[in-house]
Amino acid sequence: MKKPPRTSSADETDISRAAAEWFARLLDEPNPAAHQQFRAWLLEDERHAQAYAEFERLWSGAGLVGESGRASSLSRRTMLKGGGLVIVAGGAGFAGLTLLRSFGDYSTGTGETKTVTLPDGTRIELSPQTAFSIDFSEKARRVRLMRGEIFVSVVADPSRPFAVETDDLRATALGTQYSVAIEPEGTSVFVTQHAVEVTAAGRREILNEGQSLSYRKGRLSDPVETDIETRLAWRSGKLVFLSAPFGKVIADIERWRRGKIVLMDPELADRPVTLIVDVKRSDRILDTLQLGLPVRIVTISPWLALVYNR
Template sequence: MQNVSHHTNRSAEETDLSRRAAEWFALLLDDDATANDRADFRTWLESDPAHVKAYAELERLWLGSSALPEVAPPPSPTRRRVIKAGGAAVIIGTVGLGSISYLNSSRGDYRTAVGETTRITLPDGSVAELSTATAISVDFTASRRAVQLHEGEAYFTVSADAQRPFTVVAGALETTALGTQFSVAIHDNAISVAVAEHSVRVTSPFEKQDVFEGQSILFADNRLSMPTETDVGSQLSWRDGKLVFISTPFEHAVASLAKWRRGKIIVMDKALARRPVSIIVDIRRAGKILETLENGLPIRIDTYSPWLTLIYPR
């Protein structure tokens, strides 16, 4: 499945960049950082605009303000001005006017905050269960039932109505119920659909696939994967107030957990990131997620602000 592999590779590259930016961040906060360290950092920073953006994101989170703006794409590294502040932080100039994306939940008829879930009965009697940081809009007419998923994940239990198809639109992807129960989730660079009962038809601008009970599918880089057998119960365990990970790479578990709390979590060691873990986390105690991880796993957690956490092996 070329598209899934390409998506996985791109996600790995972005994770590696975040990890490298965090390594520089931690080093420069250390009182033992040398002039050579700062010179090497400047070289790394100016070598690629993506480095500037990755590091600037960490600084916004370290400063801890939800009102701090996002970084606009930099015009060129040579025009960057890097301001050194006491060997601790490097504040990046040239910023846009947007707010941090995971704090922006103004869209939609129904929405949840970070760490919140809710259950909504739709006008036709269908039920939508919204996961953390999720927003949907509803457009029901005499001939169709349409739900727009703006962000996050929603699980649908669909009431039968042969005259009005029930469709969930997420980006360029449309999922039409051929049965009753399924979820649609928007990730950073992909959209996934998982079916708990009966089947759905997933349609992209270029192809379509029927996905059956116990299967999931991924849409990334404008391509659909083939449906794959999935432990849908574990994947959708958030509906029961917990997240279940069975032999899951640690960084994948952390990425899922991070959606339930504000801020960014970075696993700093590649071997630790790949290590499979089996854990169950109570999402009703979202504020204790980091404590749960540290008590149950051989890791050390460094928290720089409520918005930025780095995880190391212990």
């Protein structure tokens, strides 16, 4: 096996991929030369140790214990003692940091959806890994979306406008149903009924039924006609991807499935993918990917899977 690439880039995806390659290599090559090279890679950048510690956590989190309740003696685990195990303690802080998020008044975890009814009767559907808080007064109704995506069915109250706010924008209902999503690349708004007023970066746009827009890199896009039903298929337990970059597909799937999926070949991230995933069968998602796409998936544990070109 060739030596995993040395990574000094700030790109977290590259670092995560390199950590995964080292993890896979140390499972297969328990020799001093591999461990020496591994240690050198760890010392290049503190983020390397943090990323590798996350893989250690995902591996050890598989719950492989014997009947006595003590961890079983695994040869793979023993292999890692030469270099990986020593950084688990240092990486624990990193793993903890990834879990330190604001919970808000309402929130969901991985694979969890929820519908809540606010004091004014407005209904909000939360997708997985979502959190928001509410701020209602006599003159206004505000929802602060911290992460994830919500679908809002607003109860009209002309004396108290209803708005969803994020760090990037404000989406004010004009008597409507709409979705606001915080994604890695920015924030998006989708309207299924009536209209929404969106303001961001000093600009104002009116979104009508069947339209969407996004806020990316300080710029608010123009409204565009969108297949809203496909985009919001998560509300009925489906994820529908039409020529979507595989990297985005994986990021979306990870909100519905516990564990980490790593694309081991960089070119895979940009590959366009058309796929329908039944998120109600999260245990079958990896099978769906492998059967529907030209990829090979190596499952390291229930919490960790590596995806290769096939």
